[in-house]
Amino acid sequence: MDEFEPAILTELIGRIYEAAADSAHWGDFLSLIEQIHPDARLALFAHENGRPSTALSVHKNFPADALRAYVDYYVTNSPHVERAHLAPVGRAIDGEAIIEDRELHTTEHYNDFTRPYRLGYHATGILLERGAGRMTALSIANQQNDPDQRERQRRLFDLLAPHLVRAFRLHRALVTRIAGGEAAQAAFDRWAQAAFVLNAAGRVISFNEAAAALLRSCDGLVLGREGQLLSANEAQTRELELAARKCASLANAAKAEIGASDLDGILLPRPSGRAPLRAMIWPLPFLNGAAAPHFAQGTALLVVFDPDRAQRTPVGWLAKQYRLSPAEERLAGAIINGVPLATAAEQFGIRLSTARQRLKDIQTKTQCRRQIDLVRLALSFPDVRSDEDR
Template structure:
């Protein structure tokens, strides 16, 4: 009866916080203690771009909080699994990976262990294409790993926290997504340029800026993106003009064209309209009507790891090893990058080989190349 009364009082205060934002820190702390931990937070983070933001917290050391988003969010082995979790589904780090594997990771040794943390149970509040917002409760040594009682209590309050958060607009995933969008562009090896209906460059990521500065095959002329070869330039300008009409003109997948640099190397430009359906939001961020993706006509690393994971039913740990092999190249290097033993990497790699049908590491590189297009319909 006491627990039922506590739950009813907590739910009432959760909805009060939707109307009075100043109540959130106290409510989040009480919710965390109800679930079974002394520290709790509502925050957002991106598995693609890294980074994130604390929206409301109770009991978190500011130093470690800052360290997490500046450095360790990219090393957190639970990030991918948390992002893939269904909205409202309680999930603990101990559900995603064995404790001995977690304790071997740099993330645990350098960030979690110094604070005495042993587990973290969370639920997704909302999710966008690049960002997830979560309510989470940290478990310390005295609390032990998340158990069935913690999961049950999280399930009891998670729907109410989600509704109150969304009603109270504590989070704005559009803003978070815009930040993650910009960060993701900078991390891409594919050159990405956003242009208006006249072909004027509105935004370019680092890879695109390098291409434009080199001036071959792309360059800027009076602020407009152009191609050195006259015929290719005419084709590009035509595609940009047609993007103003949206999917009706170019189709949902946009259109691609081949460009040749003076040294004979080939580049592929993929032009995608930003004026229709869900892509309008991206266009409004920077007042662009088209995105131009440019890459060398060679294998590129995948830009949609979640598609690979779903296609081959890879666990988050297996996906990290696959991407590590593609990006870094060898078991020792991947083990050092992830801060785990080489035997752990080899175990996951064997499972990746089994699930994908690949026989060698080189086969994994070829496999991921099929996911290299940076756009989807």
């Protein structure tokens, strides 16, 4: 098969753009390359922070045990992964340009992995994308160093390079648009708690269905003419605005996560006389420039809790993540849902001193210095309401 025939090139390019829309088609692309070079080992790997990404791992002619060994250990000493920053993006190069054979043959990666598994190291590759903590590369490795074959492989990769790089850019753009558009709003609407996305001035950019219901009640929060949230108490209105501005400064800071825990909950009185609403706010540095238009300028997420609602925030995921004991899980659930420590101790039939010590143990395991930090941690995954709640 002549890979440079127009019909073959057209088929290869077509499969590349099919994969841009659906990553499952990268296997079809590699299958066609395999027909051209049936004895070579082909790999299209994405790496995140030096580890293979499960989101994209496509290969041909690699033994299963070799792949397991690579994922479990040998990726950590791969000179090609370690030196990926030296490779140009979008241009085919030989493996020797990354590490010369003489040096490669002295490495653990070659002697304990490449050679025993007969993977071949006469490789040609192309770096398709590189970003903070991530890189994606396509490689073809041969058992024999055939100069003519490798020249054809370099030539093919160079011809396909503009399409491959563009395909990955298109795919990321599509994923971002989907994640930041209708899919994100649909997920947002499933949250049980009322949630608002605010800009740097404290104006509402977007809100979910639970927030819409809260605004319709006109009991504790209303939406002003300029898009600001107004409390029944002017002091709390100013407090919300100041918190939003603080979130904006944190969102634009290089280490926003350090100061985020300084934003404590805000109590919002209700004209009806019912228990005050409890508002908590987080900075959103991850939305800047990467979300749909109606989220793009968001710098703060405001979540409002109604203590009178039967809906409770589950803490099962937190207990599993931080290995809380059943007793610790129960106490954490009470604290997170607004039950005072003394009341929780009485409910669980334990002394207040025991409850205090148990809370300290929970805080140690979760690395939360204060109760408010524990609440914020638990609510970083707001519970999803059931269809019956709609």
